[in-house]
Amino acid sequence: MTISELITLLRQDITQNYRMRGAKGARTEKKTLNRPILWTIGGIVVGVIIIAAVLWIGPIIGWDVISQIVSENLGLGSTIFNAILLFAFLGSIMFAATTVGNSERMEYLLVMPVEMRTIFMEKYLLLIIYSSIFWLVIGTPIIIGFSILAAHPIGYLSILAFVILVLSEVTIGTSIGGLLGLAFAKVLAGRRRLKQIGWAIMTSLGIVVGSLWYASIYLGEGAGWFNQIIDIAMALGFASDLTPGYYVSVMTLGLLVGAPLSIQHFFATLLIPLSAGGLLYLNSYVSELAHYSGWMRSESKRTPKEKVLEEHPPWNPNPFPRLQMSITTSVSMWYNLTSVKRESKVFTQYLLGPLRYLIWLILPVFAWGDELLFILPYMLTAALVSLAVSYGVSFAGYETVYEGRNLMNLQLAAANMSDYVKGKVLSAVPFTIAAASIVGVFYLIFLPATWFQIPAMVIGCIFVNLVAGAIAANAGASNGDFKAERMFTRQRGAAVRPPIKGLAIIKAQLIPNAYGYMGLFGLVLGSTFIATVYGLLVGILALYLLLPVFALISLRLYRSYSFKAGVKLAQLEASEYL
Amino acid sequence: MERGFAWHHSKQPRHAQADFEDMFSHNCNSVLIAASEHDLDYWYRSLFMDKLGHQSGVLPGNGTG
Structure with a gap:
């Protein structure tokens, strides 16, 4: 040297x-x-x-x-x-x-x-x-x-x-x-x-600690944090x-x-x-x-000297049990899940990311205590809707846009693009069900009187998720930046573009949220009102009669937006994104 | 008479030294090195003086002997 x-x-x-x-x-x-x-x-x-x-x-x-x-x-x-x-x-x-x-x-x-x-x-x-x-x-x-x-x-x-x-x-x-x-x-x-487990833990810690940090500032303990840091520094012998x-x-x-x-x-x-x-x-x-x-070795991009035959069973993705869907849809669904799951950082971001703003919806109740307890059901409902929308936007909206390089393949494969979009939307549903069920349990703990509304909430949530996914995919298809790459490892100092830009992402967030709030709040408020006036049984009956109506409207929206998104995807000039 | 190798390795000093010693132990007396413009602009000393002059007892030639 x-x-x-x-x-x-x-x-x-x-x-x-x-x-x-x-x-x-x-x-x-x-x-x-x-x-x-x-x-x-x-x-x-x-x-x-x-x-x-x-x-x-x-x-x-x-x-x-x-x-x-x-x-x-x-x-x-x-x-x-x-x-x-x-x-x-x-x-x-x-x-x-x-x-x-x-x-x-x-x-x-x-x-x-x-x-x-x-x-x-x-x-x-x-x-x-x-x-x-x-x-x-x-x-x-x-x-x-x-x-x-x-x-x-x-x-x-x-x-x-x-x-x-x-x-x-x-x-x-x-x-x-x-x-x-x-x-x-x-x-x-x-x-x-x-490595993946490490990333998952680090990412979720980052999200949770970050949200709590802002929450504590919001709750007026901001200065306390700073003093604590000074105290810790002193204790460490600074x-x-x-x-x-x-x-x-x-x-x-x-x-x-x-x-x-x-x-x-x-x-x-x-x-x-x-x-x-x-x-x-x-x-x-x-x-x-x-x-x-070789501690730092990145995975080799060269082809090996000897031909390596990878043996695995033929990929035969199954649809959700008891659900009719085309082969394109089920392939798209499993492909989407696999590619999201591949990077635990991405997966954790998608699943826990909504916590960042969910905490704002739940906080007021904890901050002001019993006086605000009556708005808790609405806060929890709002949280449910936000979760469903957020999952739809990430799994269907973002992932459609990240498909840029793959777009030409899809167009040449003569796959039905609407079905392909539907697969992406459907891939978020299991996570929505899981998250909604967890929120449902909270519901049951804090407000046992609303037990009859919880299944309706969870089911309604799934339909909100479908609508949100389809609308986001449509926004992505019409206004997405198909050159964007989902490279979480390069986010520092390198250009990682937002997949959906400007008004389109605002629309993709706002419209499904508005739809979900109107739908689910309508169901909650309506059934509570009917239950108090005409008795619990009539309330339950009304709720579960109205739910299919909401579901039908949602399915129509889901189909029409998936179709629109599919048509737009098929019309894109894919060679630009190769 | 010149006996030697064309050497297209990564030019890392530790590899270079091992390679050159190997060549000389096999009675070679010349090495043809592929150098880029960048190498010559920035690393002329590192490439020729340090590597050949000091480590192996050979001085740089211009290809004609």
């Missing part, structure tokens, strides 16, 4: 190959110069403003006061400096496990006549630069401002100390995170099922004297105010950049090792 190789690589990556004007072409990745120039100018402006602010506010408080406060507690900034380390650590775990790993870009880089560890080290250096730029842009001007105020020569050394130490801290965080990510990669190497952040703080602030620094402090601080360098090298070494051991 030579420094010149490292610098060449860094220069290639940082200066890149910018164009003065936006390069045309669907596949070009050439970027314009505007963005880097704007960011640089923005950074300089922010820096100048911060320096000016420090120089303006500093004399008002008085340098003597500031200097005295800082001298008395040189570990003042340890929490912030430790937080910088923690952020770098958290951000780099995924980076190491995915990007530094054998991505296709890496494979291209590795044909260069440079040692692999040089290339990996360069990637980590780049990550370090990007992770520390924020802290440097904000922090350096503050230190510059104060060292101008301090007006003694040693004070200016604090600027250098700050820059070096922050870079070292970010390096330590990034390297430890990277090693952890590599450890994950080692554990998960070649274990598809474990302000302790034995952390890197403490020594960074002591060194930077000590130089700033010209406090006497012990030789012990000096050596402890020297240890930070040294260990940063060591960890960085270790990281690139382990990355190289990982590459040679």
Whole structure:
């Protein structure tokens, strides 16, 4: 490994190959110069403003006061400096496990006549630069401002100390995170099922914790969370004297105010950049090792040398039991289920995604307690409708649009496209039944008096789901971006387009929701009213007489929208999406 | 007389070294390396000086001997 190789690589990556004007072409990745120039100018402006602010506010408080406060507690900034380390650590775990790993870009880089560890080290250096730029842009001007105020020569050394130490801290965080990510990669190497389960757990945790987080802010406990985080940080020893952040703080602030620094402090601080360098090298070494051991291997796209005969029973998908459907519909249904199930991330997103807004429907009841208990049935009904609509939109709407590359096949297969759409819509039904049943159980627990309405709700929900799916598929077929790809692994930094855009997705969400609310609320309110006026039996009778009417209307809508969607799909120019 | 191989490997130093040592142990004295424009622009030193000059005791030629 030579420094010149490292610098060449860094220069290639940082200066890149910018164009003065936006390069045309669907596949070009050439970027314009505007963005880097704007960011640089923005950074300089922010820096100048911060320096000016420090120089303006500093004399008002008085340098003597500031200097005295800082001298008395040189570990003042340890929490912030430790937080910088923690952020770098958290951000780099995924980076190491995915990007530094054998991505296709890496494979291209590795044909260069440079040692692999040089290339990996360069990637980590780049990550370090990007992770520390924020802290440097904000922090350096503050230190510059104060060292101008301090007006003694040693004070200016604090600027250098700050820059070096922050870079070292970010390096330590990034390297430890990277090693952890590599450890994950080692554990998960070649274990598809474990990886999928991991993704499912992480995704559902993300959704649930995220919803609860926003809910807690909504419920007015926002500040509480923040204090708790500070408490946790303190408990973890973030302000302790034995952390890197403490020594960074002591060194930077000590130089700033010209406090006497012990030789012990000096050596402890020297240890930070040294260990940063060591960890960085270790990281690139382990990355190289990982590459040679195949921890990061992506699935091969080359055809094997020997012909591999895959033996499996002929695929003969069955329709739902006791349900007449064409072969196209049943094939479409099972194909849809299989392709959604393939990526546990996608599957979890589709199934648990609605929790994000369902929580808003249920929350008011828990937030205000008994006074609002009377609206609980309506909230639960609304939740049911939202679930059904959301499943319809994802399983039928999105999945129809993700069919882009497959569109030509479908058209050439002379499959009945309406039947194909119907299959997609039907694939959401089992999940709707399951989710609706779970909500139904809640219903029974909170409002046992409504027991007679629950089966009707669940059944009504299925029909709402059918209508929602067909309408979403129609919206997708007419206004979907068939170039969109369902690549959850590439969602960071890469263009993953929303499948259905603009008004179409609003329509696909609003119309079925409105229909579902009207239908199910009509059934609930109507039957409750009749039951209170004419007695329970008449109420039940009326409900289960009205339900088939609702079902029939829904089926008509489902058929007509599936037909429309099918016709639109058949008319698309499929060659554009190959 | 020149005896040698055309070498189209990934140019990774550790593979290069092993390959060249293998070639020289079989009494070869020349290697034809396929290099791209990018290699020559950015990696001339890494490709020829470091790999051939230092590691294997062979100096780069221009193909004519």
